[in-house]
Amino acid sequence: MANTTFSGPVRSENGFQSISKNATTGAVTVDATYDARPNFRVSVDNTTLNTGAAVTTTLTTAQSGTIFEIDGTDDIVVNMPALSTANVGTTYEFIVTTAVGAAKTVTFVLPGSAVSNFYGALTLLGGSAANPASDVAGDTLTLPNSTVVNSRVKLTCISDDGTNSTWKAEALSSPIATIA
Numbered sequence: 001m002a003n004t005t006f007s008g009p010v011r012s013e014n015g016f017q018s019i020s021k022n023a024t025t026g027a028v029t030v031d032a033t034y035d036a037r038p039n040f041r042v043s044v045d046n047t048t049l050n051t052g053a054a055v056t057t058t059l060t061t062a063q064s065g066t067i068f069e070i071d072g073t074d075d076i077v078v079n080m081p082a083l084s085t086a087n088v089g090t091t092y093e094f095i096v097t098t099a100v101g102a103a104k105t106v107t108f109v110l111p112g113s114a115v116s117n118f119y120g121a122l123t124l125l126g127g128s129a130a131n132p133a134s135d136v137a138g139d140t141l142t143l144p145n146s147t148v149v150n151s152r153v154k155l156t157c158i159s160d161d162g163t164n165s166t167w168k169a170e171a172l173s174s175p176i177a178t179i180a
Contacts (some may be wrong), residue, residue, distance in 0.1 A: 042067055042093075049076055049106075050097065058082075064090040072100030072147060078108045080155070083116075083162050091156040096173075100147035108155060108169075110139040115164040118155075118179050125151055125174040138179035141169050148174045 043066040049055055050069040058079040070076060078094075081087055100106055110116040120135040125148065143151060151173035159166045171177035 045069065046097075049078065049094070052098070059092060061086055061090045063092065065092075067093040067095060069097045070094055070100075070106055070143075071098040072096055072104060072106055072143070073098055074101065075104050076106040078106070080108065080110050080157075080165070080167065083112050083160060083165055085160055085162050087157040087160040087165060089157065091154065094153040094155075096143065096147055096149055096151040099149050100143055100145055102145050104145050106143040106147065108141040108153065110165060110167060112139070112164050116166070118167050118169040119158070120169040120171065120177070120179045122169075122171045122173075122177050122179070124176045125172050131176065133176065135179040140180050141171065142178050142180070143171070143173055144175055144178065146175065147177075151177075153177065 043063075045063070045066050046069040048057055048068060050071045052071050052073045054074040054076070056077040056079070059081055061081055061084075068078075081090065094106075094108075096106075108118075110118065116139045117136060118138055118141050120133075120138075120141060122133040122135060124131050141153065141155075143153070152171070153173070154168075154170040156168045157165060158168050169179065
């Protein structure tokens with residue numbers, strides 16, 4: 001064992017550090033500047049869709065991983081990024097912080113032809129009867145009027161060939177979201 005070499009990241013109190021042992025001299029060195037910890041923090045956007053006014057916006061792949069707060073006082077239209085093979089893996093989350101107003105909606109719209117679809121798992125938030133629904137045909141997901149605070153949507157691009165796309169949609173809302 002005297003001539004074995006060990007090196008690699010080691011978890012320490014301050015994150016990860018690199019430690020190595022010299023096979024010849026037996027000296028152990030620790031590099032305190034090595035830090036391989038991923039940044040697990042997500043971005044929270046409380047301005048784009050949280051204005052209290054009508055909003056139409058197109059998201060970008062650079063915003064992937066963001067949680068958006070939604071003020072449903074007025075109509076909101078969220079367009080997914082333009083078709084691109086680089087969209088695969090792009091993900092967004094949305095949470096209603098002000099209920100969707102009467103005669104108002106929040107819609108999420110896919111670009112492209114009629115072949116672009118949401119694959120939706122739609123669930124009713126709260127109440128005594130859970131009524132999950134599945135819908136795999138449609139390019140517009142809608143949170144209808146009167147959608148309550150704490151309703152949420154998570155959208156993830158699972159395929160995009162530059163012409164058509166498929167997005168996984170998970171919605172937990174009351175009333176239940178729709179895909180058309």
